Amino acid sequence: xxxxxxxxxxxxxxxxxxxxxxxxxxxxxxxxxxxxxxxxxxxxxxxxxxxxxxxxxxxxxxxxxxxxxxxxxxxxxxxxxxxxxxxxxxxxxxxxxxxxxxxxxxxxxxxxxxxxxxxxxxxxxxxxxxxxxxxxxxxxxxxxxxxxxxxxxxxxxxxxxxxxxxxxxxxxxxxxxxxxxxxxxxxxxxxxxxxxxxxxxxxxxxxxxxxxxxx
Amino acid sequence: xxxxxxxxxxxxxxxxxxxxxxxxxxxxxxxxxxxxxxxxxxxxxxxxxxxxxxxxxxxxxxxxxxxxxxxxxxxxxxxxxxxxxxxxxxxxxxxxxxxxxxxxxxxxxxxxxxxxxxxxxxxxxxxxxxxxxxxxxxxxxxxxxxxxxxxxxxxxxxxxxxxxxxxxxxxxxxxxxxxxxxxxxxxxxxxxxxxxxxxxxxxxxxxxxxxxxxx
DNA sequence: TAGATTGTTAATCGATTAACAATC
DNA sequence: TAGATTGTTAATCGATTAACAATC
Numbered sequence: 001x002x003x004x005x006x007x008x009x010x011x012x013x014x015x016x017x018x019x020x021x022x023x024x025x026x027x028x029x030x031x032x033x034x035x036x037x038x039x040x041x042x043x044x045x046x047x048x049x050x051x052x053x054x055x056x057x058x059x060x061x062x063x064x065x066x067x068x069x070x071x072x073x074x075x076x077x078x079x080x081x082x083x084x085x086x087x088x089x090x091x092x093x094x095x096x097x098x099x100x101x102x103x104x105x106x107x108x109x110x111x112x113x114x115x116x117x118x119x120x121x122x123x124x125x126x127x128x129x130x131x132x133x134x135x136x137x138x139x140x141x142x143x144x145x146x147x148x149x150x151x152x153x154x155x156x157x158x159x160x161x162x163x164x165x166x167x168x169x170x171x172x173x174x175x176x177x178x179x180x181x182x183x184x185x186x187x188x189x190x191x192x193x194x195x196x197x198x199x200x201x202x203x204x205x206x207x208x209x210x211x212x213x214x215x
Numbered sequence: 216x217x218x219x220x221x222x223x224x225x226x227x228x229x230x231x232x233x234x235x236x237x238x239x240x241x242x243x244x245x246x247x248x249x250x251x252x253x254x255x256x257x258x259x260x261x262x263x264x265x266x267x268x269x270x271x272x273x274x275x276x277x278x279x280x281x282x283x284x285x286x287x288x289x290x291x292x293x294x295x296x297x298x299x300x301x302x303x304x305x306x307x308x309x310x311x312x313x314x315x316x317x318x319x320x321x322x323x324x325x326x327x328x329x330x331x332x333x334x335x336x337x338x339x340x341x342x343x344x345x346x347x348x349x350x351x352x353x354x355x356x357x358x359x360x361x362x363x364x365x366x367x368x369x370x371x372x373x374x375x376x377x378x379x380x381x382x383x384x385x386x387x388x389x390x391x392x393x394x395x396x397x398x399x400x401x402x403x404x405x406x407x408x409x410x411x412x413x414x415x416x417x418x419x420x421x422x423x424x425x426x427x428x429x430x
Numbered sequence: 431t432a433g434a435t436t437g438t439t440a441a442t443c444g445a446t447t448a449a450c451a452a453t454c
Numbered sequence: 455t456a457g458a459t460t461g462t463t464a465a466t467c468g469a470t471t472a473a474c475a476a477t478c
Contacts (some may be wrong), residue, residue: 008445010417014410018392032459041396044459045447052461060460061454078416092311099307102392102409108416147415171419173412177233177317181256187422189415193406194317195229197388200362200404201293201323202225204386207402223469247435259435260471267437275436276478 005053012050013073015040020070032063082107084144085173088160089152090115090123090130093175097149098126108147112139140167147171154178161186220268227265228288230255235285247278297322299359300388303375304367305330305338305345308390312364313341323362327354355382362386369393376401 019040023031037044051057051064057072058064074080085108087094097103098113113125116133123130131139139145148169150157157176164172171187174180177195180188234255238246252259266272266279272287273279289295300323302309312318313328328340331348338345346354354360363384365372372391379387386402389395392410395403 006445010414011410013417014407014413017413018410034459041394043447045449046445048460048462049446056461058460059454060452061458063459076417077413078420079413083416083419092314096307096311097408100408103412106409106413108412146419147412170422171415173415179256185422187415187418189411189418191406191408191411192229193312193315194321195226195233196404196406197318197323197362198229198232198292198294198321199225200386200388200402201298202228202291203402203404204298204361205293207385207400221469249435258471260473261469263436263438264470271437273436274478275476276434278435 094151309366
């Protein structure tokens with residue numbers, strides 16, 4: 001019944017959340033779409049359209065209350081609840097994610113990290129001790145697991161994702177350079193770093209071709 | 216004079232490159248837009264439109280030669296040339312990027328890594344030894360630096376980026392949770408992991424609400 | 431030649447922007 | 455009340471998809 005929100009809108013929400021959090025830190029308690037437009041470099045019209053997908057958070061003639069708006073967007077993104085995240089793959093990237101404290105601040109708690117390499121099993125990474133992949137099944141049965149971050153080689157990713165689906169995990173943060181092709185009742189967010197770097201490369205090349213001709 | 220390619224197209228190119236590379240590895244030397252459509256889950260029409268932004272790589276009645284097409288896309292993305300990348304910030308993420316060998320395979324060579332923390336300076340990370348930030352200026356003057364990866368706190372990002380711009384660096388792979396707002400003669404690719412995780416959270420939540428009602 | 435498939439134009443769809451009435 | 459700014463409809467723009475003539 002509710003109208004489907006486009007993914008373009010969803011991807012903008014975390015950025016709004018970030019700006020509103022910064023305004024709040026600065027002690028600014030009111031903002032208009034026009035002023036937010038100026039700061040974020042998006043149109044005021046888009047800001048109002050985006051927010052109105054979720055209901056009227058503002059007040060005519062006044063603007064938006066920063067704290068209310070921030071909390072509403074946080075709630076929409078699920079930041080008002082705790083989510084348990086496991087990391088599959090204790091390589092460089094898996095360890096970096098586990099060590100980074102910033103996710104917990106937003107309610108994403110790293111509750112387990114797994115690897116199939118015996119050299120890594122038992123190692124301490126952040127607050128966690130690396131478990132063997134053979135322990136994954138019993139761990140997922142005994143604990144709430146909302147999200148699985150896949151920091152494993154692409155050859156292993158589809159298999160691990162399918163196994164986790166069978167165990168009831170429905171959200172995958174996929175760092176492997178492959179497409180997971182999971183059924184519709186799973187959520188997948190891809191972070192393809194090599195592809196990101198290639199886009200940057202393209203934009204860099206096409207920058208140097210038209211050297212400051214339109215400034 | 217050349218028509219501007221939309222960023223939607225650019226972001227799809229690395230994925231085409233990946234699929235074509237995999238086809239090549241499998242020894243498949245010819246592919247039609249229809250067959251590629253089936254594999255990649257995008258429309259054949261979009262595939263042909265995308266490729267034709269850059270010229271006719273196919274042959275009517277036949278399809279596309281996989282190797283030719285892959286190499287053309289690689290060339291468009293700049294993968295036919297070597298690019299020198301420095302990493303600013305030797306924290307978890309900076310180290311993970313420096314240790315990951317996959318970028319060099321695509322022509323992105325990590326040629327330096329910097330940190331302002333004396334405890335990290337001198338440490339070996341991948342093939343590199345962490346240098347102090349005070350050495351950054353002389354390093355950039357003495358070496359080719361195409362891309363700077365910023366894996367530093369957001370409070371430091373804008374300043375470091377501005378400094379690097381002054382030294383002539385024009386491409387920034389930004390992992391800091393902030394917008395850089397650089398002039399038009401710079402290329403910026405943002406990787407905002409916390410925001411990526413928030414999008415996943417949204418999609419996960421909205422999954423569980425309509426449990427398998429449209430399968 | 432007949433069949434297949436591209437390259438490209440036209441149609442459609444969806445997202446962004448503009449405009450303005452509602453209202454605080 | 456007058457001024458400001460939202461919420462929302464309408465217009466525009468751009469991206470995607472469909473269709474088909476060109477051609478291998």
